[in-house]
Amino acid sequence: MSASDTDDQRILLIDGHAMAFRAFFALPADGFSDGRGQATNAVYGFTRMLINVVASERPTHVAVAFDLPGGTFRDRIYDQYKGGRDETPPAFHGQIDLIMQVLDALGVRWLTYEDYEADDIIATLATRAEAAGDEALIVSSDRDAIQLVGAKVTLLQPIKGVTEMRRMTPAAVEEKYGIPPERYPDLAALVGEAADNLPGVPGVGPKTAAKWLTQYGDLPGLIAHAGEIKGKAGQSLRDHLEDVERNRLMNAAYTTLDLPEDPAHYSLGGGDRARVLEVFDDLAFGDTIRRDLPATLLGEDPQESGGPAPEEAEVLAVDGPDALRELLGEEGGLLALDVVEDVRGGPLMGLATPSARGAIALSSLDSETSTALGAALEEAAEIRVADAPAVRSWLAENGYRLGAQVRDLSLESFVLRPGARSYDAEALASDLGGASFEPKPRKPAASTLQKESAEVRAEHIARAGGRLAATAAALHPAAEELTARTGEAPWARRILDELEQPLQRVLETMHERGIAIDEQALAALREEFEGFVAQAKREAGAIVGEEVNLASPKQLQVVLFETLALPTTRKISSGHSTDAESLTDLQESLDPESSGHQFLSWLLRFREMSKLTGYLVGLDKVVDAGSRVHTTFQQTAAATGRLASTEPNLQNIPVRTAEGQRIRDAFVAGEGFETLLTADYSQIEMRIMAHLSEDAGLIEAFNSGEDLHNFVASRVFGVSPDAVDPAMRSKTKAVSYGLAYGLSAFGLSRQLRISRAEATALRDGYFERFGGVRDYLHHTVETARTTGYTETILGRRRYLPDLTSDNRQRRENAERVALNSPIQGSAADIIKLAMLRVESRMRAAELSSRMLLQVHDELVVEVAAGELDQVREIVEEGMGSAYQLSVPLDVGVGIGRTWREAAH
DNA sequence: TCTCAAACGTA
DNA sequence: CGTACGTTTGAGAA
Numbered sequence: 001m002s003a004s005d006t007d008d009q010r011i012l013l014i015d016g017h018a019m020a021f022r023a024f025f026a027l028p029a030d031g032f033s034d035g036r037g038q039a040t041n042a043v044y045g046f047t048r049m050l051i052n053v054v055a056s057e058r059p060t061h062v063a064v065a066f067d068l069p070g071g072t073f074r075d076r077i078y079d080q081y082k083g084g085r086d087e088t089p090p091a092f093h094g095q096i097d098l099i100m101q102v103l104d105a106l107g108v109r110w111l112t113y114e115d116y117e118a119d120d121i122i123a124t125l126a127t128r129a130e131a132a133g134d135e136a137l138i139v140s141s142d143r144d145a146i147q148l149v150g151a152k153v154t155l156l157q158p159i160k161g162v163t164e165m166r167r168m169t170p171a172a173v174e175e176k177y178g179i180p181p182e183r184y185p186d187l188a189a190l191v192g193e194a195a196d197n198l199p200g201v202p203g204v205g206p207k208t209a210a211k212w213l214t215q216y217g218d219l220p221g222l223i224a225h226a227g228e229i230k231g232k233a234g235q236s237l238r239d240h241l242e243d244v245e246r247n248r249l250m251n252a253a254y255t256t257l258d259l260p261e262d263p264a265h266y267s268l269g270g271g272d273r274a275r276v277l278e279v280f281d282d283l284a285f286g287d288t289i290r291r292d293l294p295a296t297l298l299g300e301d302p303q304e305s306g307g308p309a310p311e312e313a314e315v316l317a318v319d320g321p322d323a324l325r326e327l328l329g330e331e332g333g334l335l336a337l338d339v340v341e342d343v344r345g346g347p348l349m350g351l352a353t354p355s356a357r358g359a360i361a362l363s364s365l366d367s368e369t370s371t372a373l374g375a376a377l378e379e380a381a382e383i384r385v386a387d388a389p390a391v392r393s394w395l396a397e398n399g400y401r402l403g404a405q406v407r408d409l410s411l412e413s414f415v416l417r418p419g420a421r422s423y424d425a426e427a428l429a430s431d432l433g434g435a436s437f438e439p440k441p442r443k444p445a446a447s448t449l450q451k452e453s454a455e456v457r458a459e460h461i462a463r464a465g466g467r468l469a470a471t472a473a474a475l476h477p478a479a480e481e482l483t484a485r486t487g488e489a490p491w492a493r494r495i496l497d498e499l500e501q502p503l504q505r506v507l508e509t510m511h512e513r514g515i516a517i518d519e520q521a522l523a524a525l526r527e528e529f530e531g532f533v534a535q536a537k538r539e540a541g542a543i544v545g546e547e548v549n550l551a552s553p554k555q556l557q558v559v560l561f562e563t564l565a566l567p568t569t570r571k572i573s574s575g576h577s578t579d580a581e582s583l584t585d586l587q588e589s590l591d592p593e594s595s596g597h598q599f600l601s602w603l604l605r606f607r608e609m610s611k612l613t614g615y616l617v618g619l620d621k622v623v624d625a626g627s628r629v630h631t632t633f634q635q636t637a638a639a640t641g642r643l644a645s646t647e648p649n650l651q652n653i654p655v656r657t658a659e660g661q662r663i664r665d666a667f668v669a670g671e672g673f674e675t676l677l678t679a680d681y682s683q684i685e686m687r688i689m690a691h692l693s694e695d696a697g698l699i700e701a702f703n704s705g706e707d708l709h710n711f712v713a714s715r716v717f718g719v720s721p722d723a724v725d726p727a728m729r730s731k732t733k734a735v736s737y738g739l740a741y742g743l744s745a746f747g748l749s750r751q752l753r754i755s756r757a758e759a760t761a762l763r764d765g766y767f768e769r770f771g772g773v774r775d776y777l778h779h780t781v782e783t784a785r786t787t788g789y790t791e792t793i794l795g796r797r798r799y800l801p802d803l804t805s806d807n808r809q810r811r812e813n814a815e816r817v818a819l820n821s822p823i824q825g826s827a828a829d830i831i832k833l834a835m836l837r838v839e840s841r842m843r844a845a846e847l848s849s850r851m852l853l854q855v856h857d858e859l860v861v862e863v864a865a866g867e868l869d870q871v872r873e874i875v876e877e878g879m880g881s882a883y884q885l886s887v888p889l890d891v892g893v894g895i896g897r898t899w900r901e902a903a904h
Numbered sequence: 905t906c907t908c909a910a911a912c913g914t915a
Numbered sequence: 916c917g918t919a920c921g922t923t924t925g926a927g928a929a
Contacts, residue, residue, distance in 0.1 A: 190922060300907095341926095442906075443920080445905080551911095551923090551924055551925070553910055553915095553925080571909095572909090572910075579910075608912095614912095614922075614924095614929065635921070638919055638920060640918080645921080648921090649914085649921045650914095651914055651921080652921070652922085653910085654913060655914075742917060742918075743917045745916095747916055747917055751917080819920070820917080821918080856914080857915065858915085
C-alpha cells in the first residue's frame with residue numbers, strides 16, 4: 001500500500017457484544033422478528049448503528065470484535081469477574097450469530113480471540129492504527145475503552161439507544177473525568193466497576209480518585225504514598241489496596257494479540273448487495289434499512305461504477321415521435337419496460353434500451369407516437385419485463401400488445417431462488433440490476449391531490465416516470481445477470497423451459513376465462529348468511545349485556561376473561577387466544593347451561609357465518625359484467641413451486657362444512673357450457689412419499705387396491721385390514737400426513753389429543769413398519785444440510801441456509817421445511833405438467849371445453865355440450881400420466897352443474 | 905393511510 | 916412444538 005493511501009485510513013472498531021446488547025434493550029424484542037419466532041431486534045439495531053456510523057464517519061476499514069462464550073484469562077485471575085450479571089434474555093439468543101451473518105454479507109470482518117475479550121481485540125487494533133499514524137474510531141459502551149483514546153483514537157460512546165453517540169477525544173475525557181485517557185484505568189481501579197463486579201475503594205468516587213491521581217501522577221505513585229493520605233478515604237484506600245491492584249490488572253487492555261496484520265484484511269468493500277438483501281429478506285427487515293445501505297459499506301463506488309446513478313441518468317420524456325425515435329435509437333430490438341397506473345398521471349411506462357431510457361405518459365400520446373410505440377412493442381426482438389402477464393394485461397387495457405419475444409425475469413429469478421420477498425420490477429432492478437431507489441412515496445390523500453398545483457403535480461408525474469425509466473433500464477443488467485446464472489444452472493433452465501414458461505401462458509388464459517358465478521344464488525346465500533351473523537351478534541350481545549365487537553379478539557378477551565371471568569386459554573403475544581380451537585376446548589369445560597357456554601356458542605356461530613359471508617362479499621366485488629370471476633394465478637408466490645390464487649383466492653373456497661359447500665354451489669358452468677368437471681389426484685403427497693422413499697410397504701399399499709390409511713393402519717397396529725377401526729385409521733392418517741410436514745411427537749399428541757408417550761409409540765410403530773420412510777426423511781434433511789438445498793422430482797430447488805444455523809428454532813424450522821418441500825414441490829411439479837398436457841390436448845382436439853382452475857391437486861374444467869367423454873378422457877389421461885412414479889397416479893373425476901355437485 | 909397480528913379458509 | 920398460501924378485520928403507528 002502506498003504512503004498516500006495510508007494517509008487517509010480510518011479504521012472503525014466496534015464492540016459487537018456490547019452494542020448488540022444495547023440494541024437489544026433499546027428496541028422491543030417482540031417488535032422485531034423474522035416471522036419464524038426468532039427475535040431480530042438486536043440484529044436490526046446493530047445493523048442500523050453500523051450503517052449510521054459508516055455513513056457519518058466514512059471509515060475505510062472496519063472490524064467488529066466479539067467475546068467468545070466461556071471465560072477469559074481474567075476469570076482465572078478473579079473468579080467473581082463479571083459475576084452477578086443477570087441471565088442473558090432468551091430472546092437475545094441467536095442474535096449474535098445473525099449479526100455475524102449480516103457482517104459476512106456486508107464484507108465486514110468480525111473477530112474473536114480465545115481467552116481474551118472484545119476489548120483486547122479493539123485495543124490491539126487501535127494501538128496498531130495509532131502506531132501507523134492512522135485514525136481509529138471505537139464504538140463501545142464499555143468504559144475500559146476510554147484508556148485507548150488518543151490524538152488519533154476517538155471513542156464513540158452510545159448515549160441513548162445505539163444511534164446517539166458521544167465523541168470522546170482526549171480533551172473530552174479530561175473534561176469529564178479530570179484526568180487524561182491513559183490514566184483512566186487507574187481511576188477505574190480506585191472507583192471500581194459495578195458492571196464487571198469489581199468493587200473499588202469504598203467512599204472513593206471519581207472526583208477523589210482524579211484528585212489523588214493528579215497529585216501523585218499515577219496509580220503506582222499513589223500507592224507508594226498511600227500512607228500519607230489523611231482521613232477516612234485514606235484509611236479506606238489502605239484497607240483495599242489489594243482490590244485496587246487486582247482491578248488495575250483486570251482493566252488493562254491487551255494490545256498485543258496476534259491478529260491479521262495486513263490492513264487490507266479489514267478494508268471495506270467486500271460486500272455483496274444481493275447477498276445482503278437476501279439476508280435482510282431472511283430477517284424480514286423492511287425497506288428503510290435497505291434503502292439506507294451506503295454504497296461505501298458495500299464497496300460500491302458510485303463515482304466509478306459506470307456513470308451516474310440510475311435515477312440521475314437522463315430520462316427522455318417521450319412526448320412525440322421524435323423523442324420516441326431518439327429513445328429507441330438505431331439498435332431497435334432489445335427493450336425493457338415497467339408500467340404503473342399512477343394516481344396523477346394515469347398509465348405511465350418506463351421504456352429502456354440497453355443505452356437509453358425514457359418515460360411515457362400513455363394518456364397524452366398523439367396517435368403517431370402511439371402507433372410507433374405499438375409497433376416497437378410488437379416487433380421487438382426481446383422485451384424484458386417483470387411479470388409478463390401483468391404487463392400484457394395492463395398494456396391490453398391501454399390498447400397495446402406485446403410481441404412474442406417477452407422475457408419474464410421474475411419467473412427466472414423465482415426458479416433460481418424461490419422464496420424471496422418480492423420479484424417485482426423494482427426488486428429485480430435493485431437486487432440484480434444494480435439500481436437503487438428512494439423509498440416509495442406514500443399514496444396522497446384525495447384532498448391533497450385536489451389542492452396540488454399544476455407544477456407540483458407535473459413534478460410528481462415526472463418523478464414517477466423517472467423511477468419507471470430507471471427500473472426499466474436496470475432490467476437490462478438484471479437480465480444479463482439472470483442469463484449468466486441460468487447458464488450455470490441446467491436444472492433451472494429445464495424447469496423454466498419445460499414447465500414454468502409454457503405454463504405462464506396457460507395461467508394467463510385461465511385468468512382470462514374466469515369461472516361463472518350464479519349471482520342470484522350468491523345474493524340469496526349472502527342474505528341468509530348475513531341474517532345468521534346478525535342473529536349471532538344479537539344473542540351474544542344479550543348475554544353479556546354490553547356492546548362488543550365480536551370480530552375484535554382484543555375486545556373478546558375482555559369479555560371472556562374479565563366480564564365472564566372464564567378460565568384463560570393458551571397464551572399468545574397479545575394475551576390469550578380466542579381462536580376456534582381454544583374456544584371449543586374452553587366451552588367443553590363449562591356447564592352447558594352457563595352464560596359463558598352460550599356466549600361461546602354464539603361467538604363461534606358468528607365467526608363461522610361472518611367468515612362465509614366474507615367469501616360472498618369478496619366474490620361480489622370481483623364478479624364481472626358477464627357474471628364471471630377471474631382469479632390470478634401467481635406463479636412466483638409459493639417457495640415450494642405451488643401456485644397461489646389471488647383476487648379472489650379461489651383455492652380456499654370452503655368445502656368442509658355443509659354451509660361452506662353451499663358457496664361452491666354458486667360456482668357454475670357458464671353460458672354455452674353444459675357442466676363442470678373436477679378431477680383430483682388422490683393422496684398425491686403420500687404417493688410421492690412412496691416414490692421418493694422407495695419404501696416397499698408403502699408402495700405395496702398403493703398397489704394393493706386397499707384403502708391407503710386402512711392398509712397402513714393394519715400394518716402399524718399389527719391387525720388384519722378388516723380389523724382396523726376408525727380411530728386407528730384416523731391416527732395413522734394423521735401420522736402419515738404429519739410426517740410430510742415434519743410433525744413432532746409433541747405436535748402429534750396435541751393434534752390427536754393423546755399422551756406424549758402414546759404419540760411417540762405411534763410414530764415409532766409407524767417407522768418400524770415403514771423403515772424406508774424414516775430413512776428417506778432422515779436422508780432428505782442430511783443431504784439438504786450438505787448441499788444447502790432440497791430438490792423435487794423435476795430438480796426444482798429450494799435453498800435452506802438455516803439448516804446449519806446454530807439457532808435451534810431456526811434450524812428445526814428449516815428441517816421441517818426440508819421434509820415438506822420435496823413432497824409438496826413434487827406434487828406441484830406433477831400437476832403443472834398435467835396442466836400443460838390437458839391444455840394442449842384440449843386445444844389440439846379443438847374442443848370448446850376449457851380448464852378454469854387449479855387447486856393444488858385438483859383441476860376444474862368447464863365442459864361444452866357433447867364434449868364430456870372426450871374431456872374426461874383427456875383430463876384423466878393427462879393427469880394420470882403426467883409423471884411416472886413408482887406407484888400409480890390415481891385420478892378421481894366428478895361431473896356436475898356446480899362446483900359442489902362436481903365433487904365426487 | 906399503512907402495517908401488523910390474529911383468525912381461518914384451502915391443499 | 917406440522918408445510919404451503921391469501922384475505923379480512925381491528926388496532927395502533929405514522
